[in-house]
Amino acid sequence: MLSCHRLVTPSASPSASRQTFALAGWLALCFAATGTAAFVSTDGWYAGINKPTWNPPSWVFAPAWTFLYATMAVAAWLVWREGGWRAQGRALGVFVLQWVLNALWTPLFFGLHRPGLALIDILALWLVLGATLMAFWRVRRAAGVLLLPYLAWVTFATALNFMIWRLNP
Template structure:
């Protein structure tokens, strides 16, 4: 009977773990979905762009991979909820998702390049805080946030040059 209870708990934990993984990855992609409602369109095509601006086809695969990895990082921290207080770290994660989605609205939706840059600065700070908070719970989760921080650093540089060239 005790062995059966152990198997059931393990199975439930595994199911819970998979559901949690799905939730955190889906939540990350939901933020992507909100942001994708605002497409570059003709406005962006007519902007003066710096020489280091990547071709348009680069953004979709990079962001897809980043959203997947971000969701996995959040899930790894969420799995620590029985051992540690993870709510502050996951709250930072949610805040950075909101700032991420807001950037698309500001930049592509409202065409406010300067305000989008301000959003990116806040996003960068919150991603950095999320990286540190995740690292404290699961170093791998922190490391998984590093490519996102690097990409947003590049995006901020690109946004800055777009603002200077077109603002």
């Protein structure tokens, strides 16, 4: 039977210590995106702008992103375990691209107070994240599944960003 999925050549599994180090690295990378918030002023701009009635309370964001960054890291780690960068360079490369777009959103939205630019960024993030999810799914289905909550959240965040842009001309 022919399969449309790319075959991955089995290779020697990385040692337990190397896998642990790699997982720690993926976690560090994913959570490093929160570092962009350190360069953003908390001058009350967000509290003063118009938001839709369905805007979640501020306390929701930290636990949501903690969960999402952790699942992103585990997903990337699962793909990395299938042959490392040499075998999975495309899938991991598109993952890094979506991470860059994710990290850019906070300074665009909160730092520069530019919901329009942030909307362009998050739309690009949504597209690249969709490509990442598909690439991860092909390599390791569990890795793709782990990105589904992230895609759902980015979809919601895109709608919220759009409404904030519309409500604050």
